[in-house]
Amino acid sequence: MTQPRARAPRRDILSKQRLRLWLRLLKTSRDVEGNIRERLRTQYDTTLPRFDVLAALYRNDKGLKMSELSGALRVSNGNVTGIVDRLVTDGAVVRVAVPGDRRAQLVRLTKKGMSEFETMAAEHETWVNGIFAGLTADDCDRLMALLEVVDDSAAAASSRNGE
Amino acid sequence: MTQPRARAPRRDILSKQRLRLWLRLLKTSRDVEGNIRERLRTQYDTTLPRFDVLAALYRNDKGLKMSELSGALRVSNGNVTGIVDRLVTDGAVVRVAVPGDRRAQLVRLTKKGMSEFETMAAEHETWVNGIFAGLTADDCDRLMALLEVVDDSAAAASSRNGE
DNA sequence: ACGATATAGTTTAATCCTAAAATATTTCAG
DNA sequence: CTGAAATATTTTAGGATTAAACTATATCGT
Known part of the structure; x- marks a missing residue:
């Protein structure tokens, strides 16, 4: 040992600060998500995964194959099977055979x-806008950049x- | 109709910007979380909920009641039951009777x-520090403030x- | 002491989610 | 053409999650 060192070197403080930041990021994200899930549940009797599937299909009016859907939503293949099953039961989507490939099928709204x-x-955008109402356009830009x-x-x- | 209006009023642009920001926040949070889940799974054969329970108990060495645990983690009561069951099976925690209240029990590491x-x-902090390495201390402060x-x-x- | 109410925890039913195995079909090399 | 490899999807096994129902115990007003 040459010299007594400071008790908490700068890099350790930064490391702890980043850890706290991650916990805050996680909490904020979960709180916002929980808020939206709750409103989807009580006001529309639906769930976020179902909403996400509908959103993906809305953006693709020709329909999407199961694998395209799971790719777009970044969830597993088997996961989408169950969610689409329930949407079919509820009449929100249909499965359509793909001509020329009997393995695949299109899911369409x-x-x-x-x-x-x-x-x-439309309501969803209003909810989000309300939750993020404390942020100006500049705040949004800054936050977006840091998150990226x-x-x-x-x-x-x-x-x-x-992975 | 009095006057032709601009096609995209400022408030609509801001609303869309906030919506994009929310999608980015969600994606970032899920990506970081997925990254950490994956490493917990492959390197320690465990899960994030289990890690969270252990962390809460580590901070409370006298132990926590089931309801305190679910309160601290902000998850439902029934959820904690299953996670603690598995931790008990693995010998990481024990359930201890609370003298004077036969309904309750303490969970202890x-x-x-x-x-x-x-x-x-220790490894977890290293992972997080690596993922957030692109942020300076000032960036962390700014991001933390906006998230709050x-x-x-x-x-x-x-x-x-x-709720 | 007694009955109503509150509290602690588990169980149940449903959905979500993943990784890995299984099934069916297509493609492609030889 | 044929068999191997690739692709599309479903199924399976296991865990996470919640709300609501349920069990057991404690508390409190009268």
């Missing part, structure tokens, strides 16, 4: 599914880890 | 649970909604 989604999507930095880094770490 | 958690917690604004607003909206 029905008229009912489309109109239900449009109603919910983190997300790029998380994606890179995941691919290094072989 | 075992020696094994404590040492396992310490190992994981959003979270306060989400909490307020939830309580208004009666």
